[in-house]
Amino acid sequence: MEFIDINSRNEGKERCTAQVQAVSAGAEHRWGFFLLPLALPVMLLVVWEVLSRKGFIRPTILPPPTDIWQVVVEMTVSGELLKHLLISLERVVKGFSVGAVLGLISGILIGLSPRIERAVALVTGLLRPIPIIAWVPVLILWMGIDEASKITVIAIGSFWPVLLNVIQGIRSTDRKYLEVATILEKSRWMLLTKVILPSALPSIFTGIRIGIGIAWMSVVGAELIAASSGVGYMIMYARELSQADVMLVGVFSIGITGLLIDYIIRTVESRLLKWNV
Amino acid sequence: MSSLTQQLLSITGLSKQFAINSETVQALTDINLQVTPGEFISIVGASGCGKSTLLRIIVGLDSQSSGEITLGGQAIHKPGVDRGMVFQEARLLPWLTVRDNIAFGCRSNATNVEKCRLVDEHIALVGLAGFESAYPHQLSGGMQQRASIARALVNRPKVLLLDEPFGALDAFTRINMQQEVLRIWEAEKTTMILVTHDIDEAIYLGDRVVVMSSRPGTIKKIVPVTLSRPRDRSDYDFVQIRKEIYAEFFEQSPKPFAYAI
Structure with missing residues (x-):
């Protein structure tokens, strides 16, 4: 031996x-x-x-990359680009936090209880297909043109992917582990925190990644419609002044920021889920 | 029966029916078994004879259709930490280290100091010292099963149920694990009930071998194994017992085929 x-x-x-x-x-x-x-x-x-x-x-339609780079340098030096990006990012962080926390809590409740799921099935089924952009005018009417309406739009946008993935993650908990916890007489709280949530974590992360992507899209959408700051506003304002180069700087900085956010989440995910190979 | 008071686990008239597609399937019929404290019982049977169902009922994951099981005089209706269980798959939580997995087995009301002491003791008992902070996927199948045994034993259950625990292991690891379980059994004096389809394993480990037949699942014979341990699988008496049990499964064949290690 x-x-x-x-x-x-x-x-x-x-x-x-x-x-x-x-x-x-x-x-x-x-x-x-x-x-x-x-x-x-x-x-x-x-x-x-x-x-x-x-x-x-024609450069007025699509300026060459070197010209755009010139504008990037100018706008970075003046701090204008960073100012708009940070404003948008702040809205994303606020809105996403609200949406993700609500999505996580509702997802856990719905995932654990088929009764709650049945009770809310019609409401979620009806609200989920509504495009986020459709909410923007409604929310402006209700909350005004300030921060509140934008943060709410982002929260709604990020709520759904988090909710659906949390439910999916909780439902796919392996019965075998639940049996082990039952045999060991674990409390419901231990069952949730030690078995169900860790097992749902990969799925929850998928929801967070999709959710923050949608949050980032929603903020730009909201800013395009009504705002006086942020990357979306920057793009709209540049269109009014026919500044194609500034518009493209805005458009690409949205893409690059999205890429960075996704990279950060992936890094955190691989640290947290090192058992998941 | 005066000896009844000494029984640790007592199964009387146990039957179980399943309903599959509105058809009733008789899984277990009239199971009677008395287990004394510290005994090692092997249950051997072909797949589908209900031996795993029997263990699941004892541990409380399933419930019987009729009959009664008592543990230390108390009727069993639901799972409890007085019974430990090891499954064919180790079922370790992949997100916990070996230490945390074993600590997960501890009673919820155990203090932290008590937990640590118990966990360390059981890590040593199953020979996993040095692997405390490994994740399950970093362990070999045999080591995973050791951790699983430690988790089941950490509460010092009155009875440890083993449901084909070595079925998924290769032949060498299996023999090694059989010796390990024997060593643990001798050290801890825990009552053990092992379900297996490996006749050799059943004889090697058990004080008694319960032979079950299929459809309906019922106890056909109980063969006492009085050989001293450690047992030699090629010993004459061992071979005689093997022949006897073999005959229960393949009685119709005129000459049971040769069986050697």
Whole structure:
């Protein structure tokens, strides 16, 4: 029996060395790892630049990337770009927090109780298909043009994906683990915090990622319709002044910020879910 | 029966019917079994004979249609920490480390100090010292099953139920784990009921081997194994008992096929 014990220890070591090898193999391919995703955007930028410079595209419609970069530098130096981005980001954080917390709580309740699900099924079924943009005029009427209406739009937008994924995560808890907890006479609270929620965590994270994506889209939508600050407002204002370059700076900064947010959430997720391999 | 007072676990007239597609299936019929404290019972039977159902009823996950089970004189109706269970899959919570998984087995009213002491003791007992902070996916199947046994034993249950615990392990690990369970049983003196389809395993471990037949699931025979431990699987008496149990399953065949390790 000692013999097999030692073997199983060795097995652990082998696994470790295998991981180390995988990591070093990754280091060798690091250049390819970074170059591959960059190749397509660089190619597109070069084609775009060349077409603009040769006069195939009118700069008033689509300025060349170098001109846009010029505006980015100017707007960064003046602090205007960051100001609008931070205002939008603040709205996203506020609205998403409200929407996600509500989605999490309702999701847990609905996920745990088929009765509650039946009770709210018609209301959620009716409200869910409404596009967020449709709420904007309604909310402006109710809450005015200030922050409250925008934050509410974002909260509604991020509520649904969080809700649905939390329900899905809770429902997919493996019966086998529930049986173990039953045998060990665990309280309902222990069952929820030690078994059901951890097992739903991967799904909850999916909801959070989709939710924050929608929150970011919702804020721009709300700002396009009615605002005096934020990236959406910046784009609309630049359109009125026919500043195509400023508009595109706004549009692309939305994309880049979204990418960064997603990256941050993925990092947190992989830290928290290191057991989930 | 004066000996009845000494019984730890007593199963009398137990039957279980399932309804599958509005058809009644008789899973267990008239099971009677008395288990004395500290005894090791092996239950052996073909798949579908209801042996796992029997364990699930004892542990309280399923309920019987008729009959009674008492543990220490108390009738059993629901799960409780006086009974521990190990399943074929280790069923460790993937998000908890080995230590936290075993601590999850502790009674809810145990103090933290008590918990830590119990957990450390049981990590050592199952030979997992040094792997406390590993996650289940980092362990081999045999080690996962060790952690699962520690989790089930950490409350010091009156009876430990093992539902084909080594069925998913390879042959070498299985024999190793059988020796481990025997060592733990001797150290802890916990009453154990093991369900298996491996006749050798049943004889190697059990004080008595309960032979179950299928459709309807019922006890066909109880074979006492009085050999001293550790048992030698090639010992003459061991082979005789194996033949006897074999005959229960393959009685119609004129000459049971040769069986050797």
